[in-house]
Amino acid sequence: MRLDFLEPLYKEAGPYASVYLDTSRDSAIEDPDAAIALRWRHLRDDLIAEGADPDSLAAVTGTVGDDAAVPGVHGQALFTAHGKLVLQGELPLPPAQDTAHFGPLPDALPLVVQHAPEIPYLAVRVHYTGRHSMEAEGTVRVDAEAGVWPVARVAPTGRLHEEVPVAQWLQTAERLADYVDSFAHRSGAETLVLAGDVWATGILANRLPKHLRGRLTTVEAGATPLPGRALLEDQLEAVFTGRMAAHDHVLLASFLAQQARGGASAEGLAATVSALQRGQVKALFLNNHPESPLRLWVGPQPEHIALTENDLRAYGVQTPRQERADAALTRALVGTGAELVLVPEERVKLHEGIGVLLRYADPAPST
Template sequence: MDLAFLHPLYDHQGPWASVYVDLSRHAEDTAHARDLMAESVGRELADQGADEATCRAVREALKELRHATDPHGRALFARGGQVILDTPLAREPLRPTAVHWAPLPHVSPLLELAGEDPVCVVAYIDRKGADFELRSALGSQDAGGVTGRQWPVHRTTSSLDWSERHFQLRVENTWEHNAAEIADALAVCQEETGADLLILVGDDRERRSVHERLPKRLQDRVVEAAHGTGSRLLDEEVRELREEHVTARAQQDLDRFLAARTPDGEGRASAVEGVPALVEAAREHRIDELLVIPDGPDTHREVWIGEDADQLAVRRTELKTLGEQNSWAARADDALLRSAVLTGAPAISVLPALPDTADRQDTPVGGLGALLRWK
């Protein structure tokens, strides 16, 4: 998950209100129910020690959502009487509301609720061109398309004399040209939309031809749907393809992490786990990707933070040794995610790659691990 959208949260010092609300219920009394929910969240923030201005800002922001048609929910982050970030969720929170008042914004739930449901472009391909559709957990919208050469595009079925073979060659050349144009346009569409997944729909040969012509950087983002030309994918089919993609990506990252734990010929491992090692890597700006198992035992562990992202330690006295005069206790996952955001490192929940049991072998110890970059 690219965490760049969280940058505004770290332009200000805390404490922070972090609020997750489920907006998936829509009924006649929804507006009234959301007003009550806003009041309840405001009271809970106040009970946790939030200032009145921030409680009021969150309460008013939630009341403005009384008629919102979000399919899932929202996450709001506020401080100093102002809502700094209001982001839609890609799936419903586990609880109707979750409220936190802490020195850092509680962003780790976003790895599950906002980050692991990829935006995708569905390309409906035929020999004359393609239509593109942008799909996400929030709905679908037209994303343009491309029209190739219109003639000739069909083979003849008569006997092949010289003129027929020449015609067939022109048909092939026309289609090859169109496939290349579709691939080029799809690559541009992916770059403009930031789509994580490309789904190709059409006849077998047409899908393959476009797939083969896409840039190498996109090959691991492409899946082909087994539908005929022109058929539209249902929401459930797109959801299943997105989930398969999420699982595959999580498994790839987990496999990379497990392989990187083994030291190389120089005795250096390219992955670390456990809070002390992760804190050290974060201080040195060496986290290349953060791996999280939400609600793992170490995610709740207390660490100490200073004003800057590289000012974090397992013990408060360590920060004083580093010259930091001000310090606060924070959750380990949120402190490490702050460091990841401000050093440009992505983060991923590897939960989709794990068995649905308590017996999870070969996972980051404590639910937190990282692939490292070397200076």
């Protein structure tokens, strides 16, 4: 997963206020705005206790809950520095618990986790409930939408909508198949998810080019899509749960291949930190453990990261400090242009939960 979307965050110097808040407005909440305001007051107290300045508090207050147009369950991730909102992320799901932190580094990894697995897809829903005959009355309705899962839950893109008489479905399906192919190519979709009436979707599927049929997954149509949410949201969740993006698969396969032949890879925290210090990391692989209390020593630059204070002072850092390991690692990845791949432990259990694919291998020691 590329982390470019975090770059604006690290262009600002800390300290940062990092806030994760449930801002759902689903029907189960009687007065969602009051509930959001109450949760924010509790988090505000936490920030004050950690030394947050009034301007940073005001910047968050002015933004909390301003996503009222997003329906259903979701959340906000807000980051401020020196009284300015530097990054706002809409969370596809509410955070496991509301949190707020004020400190020299932003608490950015939970936002990254909510972006994973970041799979580009194209969803197509064909709605038809009539008689399976080209002579039947009625219409076939088609909706199509490209997105990146799971962020598309709360940030759906423009949607194609077309409705045609059943008698014209054969000809229209031919044209739509070409459009779907072009749409998938433009959006970089690695999966096409097709839902709807078996007869009507079958006609469309059979007209898709062969290369796109190889990426096709058919699902039940389910309920009518909720306005403002991703098309086929529930079906997409079932399709993509536990799945990695194709790009991340390639990186993981390369890591495992390098590991098997003792090449440009490393495992464990010490080796990872050493590689980040040298800007040597192409991709970092993580068995995510958000409960980990692990801390690392950091300095003012992204590559200023070490296991001990003395290690960092040896690099010339005059004022090292300890920070959460996940915050330090995330800043180092963004600052050195490395990627992050979240790997379920059941797929690959990494030593100390971490490993790296290197841009180059260290030269072999001379004999």
